[in-house]
Amino acid sequence: MKCNNFFYLLIILFFSNCQQNWKESKTNSLIDIKTKTDNLTLLGENIISTPLYERDIAITPQGNEIIYTIGDYKQRKRALVIVKKVNGYWGKPELMCISGKYQDIEPFYTNNGNRLYFASNRPIYHDSTRNDYNIWFTDRVKNGWTEPIALDSLINTNGDEFYPSLSEKGNLYFTGTRNNGVGKEDIFMSEFIDGKFNSPKPLPQAINSTLYEFNAYISPKEDMIIFSSFGRNDDLGGGDLYISQKDKSGNWTQSKNMGEAINSNTLDFCPFIDWKNRTFYFTSERTLLDNTELQSINALEKSANSMQNGFGNIYKISLDKLEKLNIKN
Secondary structure (H helix, E strand, O other), rough: OOOHHHHHHHHHHHHHHHHHHHHHHHHHHHHHOOOOOOOOOOEEOOOEEEEOEEEEEEEOOOOOOOEEEEEOOOOOOOOEEEEEEEEOEOOOOOEOOOOOOEEEEEEEEEEOEEEEEEEEEOOOOOEOOOOOOEEEEEEEEEEEOOOEEOOOOOOOOOOOEEEEEEEEOOOOEEEEEEOOOOOEEEEEEEEEEEOOOOOEEEOOOOOOOEEEEEEEEEOOOOOEEEEEOOOOOOOOOOOOOOOEOOOOOOOEEEEOOOOOOOOOOOOOEEEEEEEEOOOEEEEEOOEOOOOOOOHHHHHHHHHHOOOEEEEEEEEEEEEHHHHHHHOOO
């Protein structure tokens, strides 16, 4: 009888391991950052991209960690989520240890993945009345991440500062509404000199307009920038992604719409490039076109809770494909 019990135990352990390996294998195939695709593809269907609102992806240079923002349908609650790759397999998305209490969004790795910048509305400078968005950073330690630290008041004002993106030199690009701005919302750059961020300046009118410019990704060499703008004459609707590059003289060329291969008639924003795997990522509120007649409440619930229900999802496409589409200026 004892032998039979031991035999049954072995069978249970065997099938449990098989099931776990299958789950890991399935997760690993769905969270695929290595395979290039010439068509827009959702990242991590039903794992990263879900019926909730996902946006703002960042990937470590080593390709073994992903951080993104997840929110409820109205984005009243938002937090940073981390997914780690261990022993060749991607784990489950989990809230970051530093996130969950406040509105934390828009992560960006520096220092070879050991420092994370992000935007948050957590109280700043020991002022409990402040709930504007500011730029913070946290450093990786053995068992997680350090308590976030806010950048100084030269960067963080009583207004909102969003979407940090840093170059190899450490220069900081971000979204803000400031007195020295060009339009209603602009992209600013703060040079990092002698270990300090200097007074931010708006980017030129080749990028900033009198309208809304926001959520800019800067390339490591600062020779290309991709950002969103809302309200331009060539806007396909809801806000589009635009691109600009520096010419031989080091000046930004006139930004141009990235076209229908990327943009939709809804909001398209939050760009990021994984240079190691040459993949372009961005967030979109696009939905699947469905003109079928509604037959029941269940059908409505199914549509409302589908993955492409009009809330944010993270999409990817090969950078090589974009270059073939002549997105360069």
